[in-house]
Amino acid sequence: MRTNRQKELAGHFYRVMYRIRRFEEEVFEFYKRGLMPGLAHLYLGQEAVATGACAALKASDYIGSTHRGHGHLIARGADLRRMMAEILGKAAGYSKGKGGSMHIMALDRGILGANGIVGGGIPIAVGAAYSSKLRKTDTVTLSFFGDSASNEGVFHESVNMAAAWDLPVVFVIENNLYGISVDIRNVTREHQLSKRALAYGIPGSTIDGNDVFAVYREVGKAVDLARKGKGPTMLECLTYRWQGHHVGDPGVYRQEGEVAEWKARDPIARLENEKILQPEETSAIRAAVDEEIAEACAFAEESPYAGIEEAFTDVFVE
Amino acid sequence: MRELMYREAVQEALDEEMARDENVFVIGEDVGVIGGNFKCTTGLLEKYGDLRCKDSPISEAGIVGLGVGAAITGCRPVVELMFADFLMVAMDQICNQAAKITYMSGGQVKVPLVIRMPLGGGRSSAAQHSQSLHAWVAHCPGLKVVLPATAGEAKGLLKTAIRDNNPVIFFEHKMLYTVKFGDVPDKDEDFRIPFGKARQVTEGSDVTVVATSIMAVKAEKAAATLAKEGISVETIDPRTIVPLDTEAIIRSVKKTGRLLIVDEGHASFGISGEIALRILPEIFYDLEAPIERLGTADTPLPFSPALEFPLIPDEKSIAAKIREMARPGGKTA
Incomplete structure (x- = not known):
């Protein structure tokens, strides 16, 4: 049965996933035009994970993100103009051009930060959860990280502490199969990463990360448990990045046909095919988002760079 | 107190x-x-x-x-x-x-x-x-x-x-x-020591010794010993190295013309070189002798006290170095 709630959610999911898709396409364009300094790690193909997961949170909750963080930030409601300006290194960016793609932070949206160190954000997310418990707030932290971060030492240290102390955190492993060029199946014996939850005595499961409703549902359950003081959950979301590790990586290490196979599981097309939304509704959403994105791009492109004096501020705060 | x-x-x-x-x-x-x-x-x-x-x-x-x-x-x-x-x-x-x-x-x-x-x-x-x-x-x-x-x-x-x-x-x-x-100080919730403000441990006029952490304690003892020999040592404990109170060090070296930096870190690529070079432009023409430093020898620290203790600056080695600096040629009176 199609309830109003389901329809409302579908509209929200569609809007957010399409917003991420379009944003990332434009980041790629800026890169190709030589207007984006450095690199960016695109979230194309993984939109359902961030979208479904963040929809299960309250405004006061926190998320910890990764080097592939644009999707998480957009799903959390970060300002597209300030994000794009940051990616182009402009003064109007979230970090005045001092962070760039991999380090966008927006604490006003509960975003603890994207993070350039694989796994580096996991203990920080656990610390936010510790802080919630200590300060007796009812906030929950979602810790996003990739399959490869689960092989970093801090993954183990962090999940262990969160489990030992029933901290209100949900670990969302986005398994997109590759750590740069290395297939996760070549560097682990047990490929189902959620099974690691067993070692920590916490619930763990693997879900279809391209099914936005499934992500929303499962993260929602985990968030409820965490909020009730019942400790962390580990959710592995199976998904795929359509592009290489970063813009400019042709992804030659991938198997023939693999990209096409995953593109056939496009989370946005999949939501359209569920026919919860009418074609005129989806096209209206797309038109509105296209406009937002165009506006964010124009804003970022036209914004000035900061003066050199900006390089010397914010090393310390008062 | x-x-x-x-x-x-x-x-x-x-x-x-x-x-x-x-x-x-x-x-x-x-x-x-x-x-x-x-x-x-x-x-x-x-x-x-x-x-x-x-x-x-x-x-x-x-x-x-x-x-x-x-x-x-x-x-x-x-x-x-x-x-x-x-x-x-x-x-x-x-x-x-x-x-x-x-x-x-x-x-x-x-x-x-x-x-x-x-x-x-x-x-x-x-x-x-x-x-x-x-x-x-x-x-x-x-x-x-x-x-x-x-x-x-x-x-x-x-x-x-x-x-x-x-x-x-x-x-x-x-x-x-x-x-x-x-x-x-007596219990006082608001007693605090600001960062970036050095403490003058001893007042003196012949040699300035900048000494961090326990080295400030050892240098203070060395200064007391040397006072009996007629060598007047000004000892400065920076308390924080970031931020660093360069002013206090500069002021003292302008007075004494001689500077010894004692820090327990290995001397190579350590903070003594940093302190010396940071203040050098301000004191270059006030110096009467090269800046000297004492630190832990550039080896991993060995286990046996027989091997470990001699590698770390102590009251005696600090006093000896100050004597050398105060009386060129290393002769004691």
Whole structure:
């Protein structure tokens, strides 16, 4: 049965996933035009994970993100103009051009930060959860990280502490199969990463990360448990990045046909095919988002760079 | 003034700040039930409960990272690392995360985090439990670096560190923990020592000695010995190396014309070279002799006291070096 709630959610999911898709396409364009300094790690193909997961949170909750963080930030409601300006290194960016793609932070949206160190954000997310418990707030932290971060030492240290102390955190492993060029199946014996939850005595499961409703549902359950003081959950979301590790990586290490196979599981097309939304509704959403994105791009492109004096501020705060 | 052991002063600072602000908490290996490996957190578990005085697993990177996350979301964590040597286990969280978040967020996010740890040799603990690694973190912009030399300093500087909105690396000296000092003011919740302000330990006119941490204590004793020989030594304890009170050092060297820097870190690529070069343009024409330094020899610290002690500057080697400088040719009167 199609309830109003389901329809409302579908509209929200569609809007957010399409917003991420379009944003990332434009980041790629800026890169190709030589207007984006450095690199960016695109979230194309993984939109359902961030979208479904963040929809299960309250405004006061926190998320910890990764080097592939644009999707998480957009799903959390970060300002597209300030994000794009940051990616182009402009003064109007979230970090005045001092962070760039991999380090966008927006604490006003509960975003603890994207993070350039694989796994580096996991203990920080656990610390936010510790802080919630200590300060007796009812906030929950979602810790996003990739399959490869689960092989970093801090993954183990962090999940262990969160489990030992029933901290209100949900670990969302986005398994997109590759750590740069290395297939996760070549560097682990047990490929189902959620099974690691067993070692920590916490619930763990693997879900279809391209099914936005499934992500929303499962993260929602985990968030409820965490909020009730019942400790962390580990959710592995199976998904795929359509592009290489970063813009400019042709992804030659991938198997023939693999990209096409995953593109056939496009989370946005999949939501359209569920026919919860009418074609005129989806096209209206797309038109509105296209406009937002165009506006964010124009804003970022036209914004000035900061003066050199900006390089010397914010090393310390008062 | 009261007499307290250095470790008691650390404990008192933690206790006062925890009582004052419920967002202050302590986490580290063995800080709870046994009150810390060096007994700096005794009684805090009983008084403030498990969440605010947390025995952690042996996960240095994890607990520092936890501290970072708690700091950016409203707490003022004090993370204890049992030995400064374990700093390297947590280096990513200290240098890539804590030190850079404020900057990389364009000033949106503050990181009021203190990481305490004991440095130094002298306990036959060998090369993985004896290092003085303050230069490692002082090299990384975004961290404040504190080296208290007395109980009073430990208390006043730790209270300042906890109220600071930046990450502070707080190096205690393990050979000072049970030493008593009479420089702790009567209980006063607001007693604090500002960062970036050196202490003049002894006043003198022949040689300036800048000495950090326990070296300030050793240099003070050397100065007393030399006073009897008619050599007047001005000893300066910088107390913090980031920020560094260069003014106090410059002022003193302009008076004495001679500068010796004593620091327990290895001399090579350490803070003595940094201090010397930083102030050199200001004092070049006031110098009557080359700047000298004493530090730990450039070897890993050996286990046996027979091998370890001679490698670390002590009262005698400091006095000998000052004599050499005060009386060119090294002749004593």
